[in-house]
Amino acid sequence: MTETKNNWLAACRVEDAAENGGVCVKNGEEQIALFYFTRRNEWYATQNECPHKKQMALSRGMIGTLTDEPKVACPFHKKNFSLKTGECLSGDECAIKTYPVKVENGTVYIAVNR
Amino acid sequence: MVGYKFCEKLTSKSNSFKLIVFGEESRRAYDRVHLSEYFNGKSAEDLSMSTSTWYEEQEIDLHLNNPVTGIDRMAKTVSTLSGEIFDYDFLVFATGSAAFVPNIKGIEKEGVFVYRTIDDLDLIADYSKNARKASVIGGGLLGLEAAKALIDLGIEETSIIEFAPRLMPRQIDLAGSEMLKSKLIDLGLQIHLNKNTSSIEGETYITGLKFSDDTEMAVDMLVISAGIKPRDELARQCGITVGPRGGIVVNTEMQTNDPCVFAIGECALFEEMIYGLIAPGYEMAEVLVSNLCAQRKSFKSFDMSTKLKLIGIDVASFGDPFIKEPDCRTIVFENKHKGIYKRINISNDGQYLLGGILIGDAAAYNMLLQTSVNRILLTENPEELILGNRGGQQAGASITNLPDEALICSCEGVTKGNICSAVMEQGCETLDSLKKCTKAGTGCGGCTPMVKDLMLDSLKAQGKYVRNVICEHFKYSRQELYDLIHIHQLKSYDEVLNKLGESDGCETCKPLVSSLLASIWNEMILKKGNDTAQDSNDRFLANIQKGGSYSVVPRVAGGEITPEKLIVIGEVAKKYNLYTKITGGQRIDMFGAHLNDLPVIWEELIAAGFESGHAYGKGLRTVKSCVGSTWCRFGLHDSVSFAIRIEERYRGIRAPHKFKSAVSGCIRECAEAQSKDFGIIATEKGWNLYVCGNGGSKPQHALLLASNVDSETCIKYIDRFLMFYIRTADPLTRTATWLNKMDGGIDYLRNVVVNDSLGMAEKWEAEIETLVDTYKCEWKEAVENPAIRKRFSHFVNAPEDKDPTIEFVEMRGQKRTPEWKTV
DSSP: OOOOOEEEEEEEEGGGSOBTEEEEEEETTEEEEEEEEGGGTEEEEEESEETTTTEEOGGGSEEEEETTEEEEEOTTTOOEEETTTOOBSSTTOOOOOEEOEEEETTEEEEEEEO | OHHHHHHHHHHHHOSSOOOEEEOSSSSOOBOSTTGGGGGGTOOHHHHBSSOTTHHHHTTOEEETTOOEEEEETTTTEEEETTSOEEEOSSEEEOOOEEEOOOOOBTTTSBTEEEOSSHHHHHHHHHHHTTOSEEEEEOOSHHHHHHHHHHHHTTOSEEEEEOSSSSSSTTTOOHHHHHHHHHHHHHTTEEEEOSOOEEEEEOSSBOOEEEETTSOEEEOSEEEEOSOEEEOOHHHHHTTOOBOTTSOEEOOTTSBOSSTTEEEOGGGEEETTEEOOSHHHHHHHHHHHHHHHTTOOOOOOOOOOOEEEEETTEEEEEEEOSSOOTTSSEEEEEEETTTTEEEEEEEOTTSOOEEEEEEESOOTTHHHHHHHHHTTOOOOSOTTHHHHOOOSSSOOSOOGGGSOTTOEEETTTTEEHHHHHHHHHTSOOOSHHHHHHHHOTTSSSOTTHHHHHHHHHHHHHHTTOOOOOOOBTTBOSOHHHHHHHHHHHTOOSHHHHHHHHOOTTOOTTHHHHHHHHHHHHHOOOTTSTTTGGGSOHHHHTTSEEOGGGOEEEOBOOGGGOOOHHHHHHHHHHHHHTTOEEEEOTTSSEEEEEEOGGGHHHHHHHHHHTTOOBOOTTSSBEEEEEEOOGGGTOSSOOSOHHHHHHHHHHHHTTOBOSSOEEEEEESSTTOTTOGGGSSEEEEEETTEEEEEESOBOSSSOBOOEEEEEEEOHHHHHHHHHHHHHHHHHHOOTTOOHHHHHHHSTTHHHHHHHHHTSOTTSOHHHHHHHHHHHHHTOOOHHHHHHHOHHHHTTOOSBTTOTTOOOTTOOOEEETTEEEOOOOOOO
């Protein structure tokens, strides 16, 4: 296996992100859901595809908390995923991929391994 | 299924066994009970009992497409089709059964099928494309399932041929069969009883059937479902004892005459009986697992009670359905008008329920089964068991009367005691956690309502006030929150959460609060900060569809539309490559729009005089109308004009759930107003107003609220009715359910709305007036506001690019979405 290294993708400006919600970021063929949890002043990024029915939809889902665990609910069938770990919080769907996020000088960066 | 259940039970109980599973089919074990759903849109994967990685996770060696072909009991090895040889310590037959194919002349012809596996179903589906007339031989449970499958496949004429004088001869009596037969005929099936097929006609492929009474029938295809035969050929081959008519003989521990060889499920013959149901199969798996793990357990002859839904018709039989006078007394209820037949057999002393049959309405099945299995003493009016309580004492049919050992979920063997202790001792206070903890309701699902009732009962018994709070973020009911938002003048989700809630919200409270804010203040729902608190359909003012595209539904008030506007819809749909369909609410739905295209599509529609149809919101959908007195020779009033007036009055108002309406111009009721949340029907003297009807999964007729009222009074009553509903209904509760839960029912509602018993009428009318006055088309505001409009792009960093993963396929000259892309 080749070693993967984080590359920081400049995703968007802070003001372009949706407050307390998600937007979708294009990274070549890949789609990443970027969430700005304004209430908690936290940023998260996950894969955009919901593993349940393989829909590119998570960025359009509602975010919130489950006993303080930040999560997103897929708009299709309301499957919940932890924004921190990607783990599925409802049922047995497999976990989703998460990505590190950082904000510098008003630009939001997502760590993509490529 | 039974083989899979065995693996599941064994791996959860012990890890000292190495399991190797051989299967003849190419698929992992799947749900054969719900096989016909394969034609209803379920995929083979949906029917699968396990996820694709399950066997691996359990470290089970799974060999598909590789059946065992030989067994050497001396050497304790099996050899398989691929030529490999495997050792065993214990060998379990869970080979199930195959379709029994009678020896009819011509049975080998093309177009003759059996109904047993997904592969069979694929073959049937394939052949059915060129078939117009089909027959099923066998009027038993599986035969009826097969007939349903043929209807689902679009076969024009389907008939059932049964040798016996009645349908489902093992489960129901002649009177029950007659009732079932008339219901099946209503559904378009032909039923031939007492018919013995003597030959299958045709050259290479089937063209018809000949019967022993010298009659003939032309058919293009035939499905044989004349019973099952246990798959015992391997056992037979290696010298294991089988019954004279097939089936591997087992003792109470599922053991064959070889102490290291066992059989479970439909291939096993226990006390000269093959158990062709899922529950006894699972019980056999349980017994064998216990014995392998050195816990003694024995199989007892199993209750063959069964309840199923055949082509939408309830059929159930329990206990001893056929016992007759003088060995018992029977009580029969028959309602040919509604197609209901119920029979119960009670002991001669009137104390016990022995068995019975239910056709057309099996709601009482679980209770009756429990009453009979647990020998619960009947009251002096046992007829109430099937007629319902008509005042006075209940006939002993309450879950509180059940003993703890009463088996509630027979698929998973869960008793009332198990369920109640899971609630009381392990703190399972939701149906989901209860299912996870006890597995009750995870098999056929038939016991779910009873499980839920037991849970609520146990919670109440503990003195737990089952309080109707919204979610972990708001410790209020919807009604309380409505008043609090009003009192505190809160205008955004964050304000409400900061003032009245805790933590950071979720997908339950966000849309609920957003709906309340819209009902109270009627401000643009996508105002900054409130957009992400909307349900995702509201957030994009469109309904998300399979694949991630959206649908567009402009308002067509009352279903009236000019030719010019029709042309605009056609042109817009063509330009943006949209699939068009007329909706049930008399308007036109355009599907398959990319998120990015929504603003431009709406810009064009708005320019042509259209406005949002709010098909995405919990609010007024449509007011359907018949053409009324302007054209119809029967019409009493102008129903179209009144429908348009009503639709324009209440458009855009947000409510706990969607609501629909209709106006009919006369008693012929062509607009189907009595199936709506509120419906209006013209009379000689004015309008009759009906409320709280709905279609959907549990249809309910609307009830008459006021009769012969003039238009102004009618609107006044609707104002009050709607405001009362918006203020007091639980979240996501339609008006019908709201009324069902209301103490005093329609009489109370009438008192509030018509007689103003709460003294709220004036206030409510004024509130509605404010909502009407502040109405604006959301889509117009959205396309004109650059900040909102910017949100309608798929990629934040490539606003011009559409989602490249959205794809469509062609069907009947339009596009459609491909099937779900599940693994």
